[in-house]
Structure formats: structure tokens, C-alpha cells
Amino acid sequence: MPYTDQQKKEHIRELQTYLYGISLFDRRIPQVLPDGVYDSSTVQAVKAFQRAYGLPDTGETDTATWDRIAAIYRDYLDGAPAAYHVFPSRSFRVCQGDSGELVYILQAMLMKAAAWYDNMPKVAVSGEFDEASVRAVRAFQSCCGIDDSGTVDCTTWNMLVRFLEDKA
DSSP, X not given: OOOOHHHHHXXXXXXHHHHHHHHHHOTTSOOOOOOSOXXXXXXXXXXXXXXXXXXXXXXXXXXXXHHHHHHHHHHHHHSOXXXXXXXXXXXXXXXXXXXXHXXXXXXHHHHHHHHHOTTSOOOOOOSBOOHHHHHHHHHHHHHHTSOOOSOBOHHHHHXXXXXXXXXX
């Protein structure tokens, strides 16, 4: 059966998808959006990949280039989880009345801590740093021997992260 234009387009889109995924981890590779067209942006991404990974810089996807792109892509997919740094800075504080993504994550961490220890107050994951969150933070801080202010600073955050890592 002959190789159809549609199959060729699907293979180019697959190549572009791999290159796009790699570009999220490796800034040397320009982002190319998967559209199934082997255009100049795809050629530039392939050339950048070839330079970065020690292949001849042709812009063409030969077998060696395809195999290396697929292998690098799979390595990124199968690699260790990437750290997601959400605590803004050493001087940042999360206080009663704050809300947002960081509070959601903090409450989820506190909820996990409460699942391991009965003396840790349970807290709802609402994204609102309320009185129940303050109580849970104070209890955790007290258990760790740090100032039980009920405010999450870098020290409290790091202690909570380490606590959860030890339990994982």
C-alpha cells in the first residue's frame, strides 16, 4: 500500500509534537506547533535539535534524527517528576485572609499531614487561608518546634515539604 499524503502529514505532526515537548525541557530547541506541515519553523527546530544532540545539522529528519528525537522525548516523559516551585521567595508570608493557588497547595499538604497524624487538625482545601488553616499551620509548627505564628513563611513551608517527602 502506498504512503498517503495524510499519513505523511500525521508523521510530520508526530515529529512536531515530539519537538514541541522537548522544547518545554530544552530551551535550545525552538517551539514548533504541530500542524503537519514541514515548514521553515520545523526545519529550524530540527536543525536546533540536531546541533544540540550531536547530529549532522541538515534540517532533514533522517532515521538517526527521528530515532534520537523519539528517544529524547520518551526520556523526558519517563523521567523523574519535575519540581514545581510555588513558594515565591524567602521573605514571602501566607497569612489569614490570603487566597489562591499557593493556599490550595498548602491546604492539600496540611490535609495530607493530618491523614498521617491524628493530632493534626484537618483542613478543607478551599484556596482561602481561613481560621481552620491557621489552626492547622500552628499545630504543624508546634510539632516541628518552630514559632507557631499560624503564618506560613519559608521555614514553615520547607519543614512541611520535607515532612511530606519523608512520608512519600
